[in-house]
Amino acid sequence: MAVKKNTLKLKFDSSRNLAPALESKSVAKIAERYDLFINGKFEKPSSKKYFDTINPASEEKLSSIAQANAADVNKAVVAARNAYEKGWKKTSPKERAKYIYRIARIIQERARELAVIETLDGGKPIRESRDFDVPTAANHFFYYAGWADKLEYAFPNRNPKPLGVAGQIIPWNFPLLMAAWKIAPALATGNTVVLKPAETTSLTALKLAEIIQEADLPPGVVNIITGAGATGAALVNHPDINKIAFTGSTDVGKLIQKAIAGTNKKATLELGGKAANIIFDDAPLDQAVEGIINGIFFNQGHVCCAGSRLFVQESVYKIVLQKLKDRMETLIVGDPMDKNTDIGAINSKQQLEVINKYLKIGQQEGAEMFQSACSIPKKGFYCRPTIFTNVAQSNRIAQEEIFGPVLSIQTFRTEDEVIEKANNTPFGLSAGVWTDKGSKIFNMTSKLKAGVIWANTYNKFDPTSPFGGFKESGFGREGGLHGLGAYLKV
Numbered sequence: 094m095a096v097k098k099n100t101l102k103l104k105f106d107s108s109r110n111l112a113p114a115l116e117s118k119s120v121a122k123i124a125e126r127y128d129l130f131i132n133g134k135f136e137k138p139s140s141k142k143y144f145d146t147i148n149p150a151s152e153e154k155l156s157s158i159a160q161a162n163a164a165d166v167n168k169a170v171v172a173a174r175n176a177y178e179k180g181w182k183k184t185s186p187k188e189r190a191k192y193i194y195r196i197a198r199i200i201q202e203r204a205r206e207l208a209v210i211e212t213l214d215g216g217k218p219i220r221e222s223r224d225f226d227v228p229t230a231a232n233h234f235f236y237y238a239g240w241a242d243k244l245e246y247a248f249p250n251r252n253p254k255p256l257g258v259a260g261q262i263i264p265w266n267f268p269l270l271m272a273a274w275k276i277a278p279a280l281a282t283g284n285t286v287v288l289k290p291a292e293t294t295s296l297t298a299l300k301l302a303e304i305i306q307e308a309d310l311p312p313g314v315v316n317i318i319t320g321a322g323a324t325g326a327a328l329v330n331h332p333d334i335n336k337i338a339f340t341g342s343t344d345v346g347k348l349i350q351k352a353i354a355g356t357n358k359k360a361t362l363e364l365g366g367k368a369a370n371i372i373f374d375d376a377p378l379d380q381a382v383e384g385i386i387n388g389i390f391f392n393q394g395h396v397c398c399a400g401s402r403l404f405v406q407e408s409v410y411k412i413v414l415q416k417l418k419d420r421m422e423t424l425i426v427g428d429p430m431d432k433n434t435d436i437g438a439i440n441s442k443q444q445l446e447v448i449n450k451y452l453k454i455g456q457q458e459g460a461e462m463f464q465s466a467c468s469i470p471k472k473g474f475y476c477r478p479t480i481f482t483n484v485a486q487s488n489r490i491a492q493e494e495i496f497g498p499v500l501s502i503q504t505f506r507t508e509d510e511v512i513e514k515a516n517n518t519p520f521g522l523s524a525g526v527w528t529d530k531g532s533k534i535f536n537m538t539s540k541l542k543a544g545v546i547w548a549n550t551y552n553k554f555d556p557t558s559p560f561g562g563f564k565e566s567g568f569g570r571e572g573g574l575h576g577l578g579a580y581l582k583v
């Protein structure tokens with residue numbers, strides 16, 4: 094077992110030894126308790142049960158969240174069905190677009206509040222929720238509002254019609270953004286929705302429910318129910334659901350596929366990943382290293398498309414490794430509300446345990462672990478940025494999704510070799526290629542089995558481009574025109 098403690102003389106850039114720059118919490122209005130959003134109103138759960146949502150950065154309780162049982166799920170589905178049959182499917186596309194634009198604009202108006210709540214509830218750095226999650230969520234509503242009255246142009250001569258009621262289940266890594274990914278295209282295409290956020294991050298979805306009320310969306314068109322796996326399963330199994338849209342783990346994705354087999358329910362599943370980021374010796378190395386850092390440490394590695402496997406061409410391995418370690422030493426891990434923080438809190442205690450389990454497994458498998466030497470807060474759930482070298486293709490840390498700031502590094506000599514290694518995983522969600530040669534990019538992108546491949550960049554998202562995977566990363570696409578098709582009979 095080889096654990097390499099950092100022995101480098103720390104080259105702390107003094108500009109990174111920064112005084113705290115805390116975002117104010119005062120804009121975040123968090124109620125003591127949240128009920129279920131059904132038929133345009135907040136209703137107490139018939140289960141009478143509530144669970145706590147905490148701030149993973151401090152372990153302090155933020156609020157109590159209603160736990161929906163099967164009867165509550167049924168109420169929400171009935172509300173969505175009534176809203177669909179009695180109004181929404183007959184509402185003119187232009188009228189639908191107005192509501193969706195309105196939601197987008199209110200998200201922009203309340204952006205600061207949403208960003209602060211996202212960070213408090215989920216642990217991601219405020220810089221990310223402020224500059225990425227919230228604006229991208231608003232952009233999704235803007236983008237799909239634009240499509241609402243142009244569906245015949247999107248699908249010419251195919252008479253597009255909505256599916257009906259969509260059951261949508263989302264994870265904890267991008268809570269508001271995932272809700273926007275799912276709700277915006279469903280509304281633009283004339284469907285109604287029952288959405289369930291993840292149990293550790295319900296707050297921004299409930300804030301979105303307030304925004305939906307403020308936008309005067311007809312009651313029942315969007316219903317937001319909270320709870321854990323059992324609530325999700327009740328939604329999946331409800332007989333009056335026409336479509337399931339799920340983002341989450343491959344294990345739960347498989348359960349959902351089994352549950353809906355033999356029914357008429359349509360599904361899109363966006364599941365796990367183990368993306369390869371590939372650096373060739375002709376790549377601009379400093380940019381590539383920055384892209385690798387962004388690819389795996391962005392959002393604490395809580396990203397299904399995280400570049401969690403790095404392949405470096407042998408001739409530049411040493412220099413890339415040194416640059417990577419130097420850059421890791423400058424990353425600040427700590428309070429997500431601090432605008433200087435690069436890596437915030439791990440979303441939950443359970444997730445930190447999963448990550449720590451993999452750190453042990455990696456060392457037991459014989460890989461060499463390196464962590465930056467930065468200090469981390471005593472309270473809350475944190476993990477230092479971590480890399481493993483001496484990794485074998487068969488190692489679990491190179492094969493299984495860790496969902497944390499952990500990178501496994503391997504080397505390669507030829508294009509064919511790295512294509513084979515990169516594709517040797519059950520997943521196929523995303524990949525990254527770093528090279529100066531356009532022809533190499535084309536060769537790699539045509540042979541890598543991944544739904545999204547970035548070239549000389551990483552983790553770039555845009556509402557206009559489709560996202561989704563192959564193999565155990567799921568099926569169906571969200572975003573862009575493809576994301577519309579997934580909510581239509583054509």
Ligand code: ADP
Nearest residue numbers: 262263264290291292321322325326341342345
């Ligand atoms: P992660 O590992 O990202 O937390 P999960 O797949 O466990 O992913 O969770 C993603 C979402 O799926 C969450 O909203 C969770 O509550 C929900 N969920 C968990 N188990 C089930 C299930 N059996 N059926 C439906 N939804 C579920």
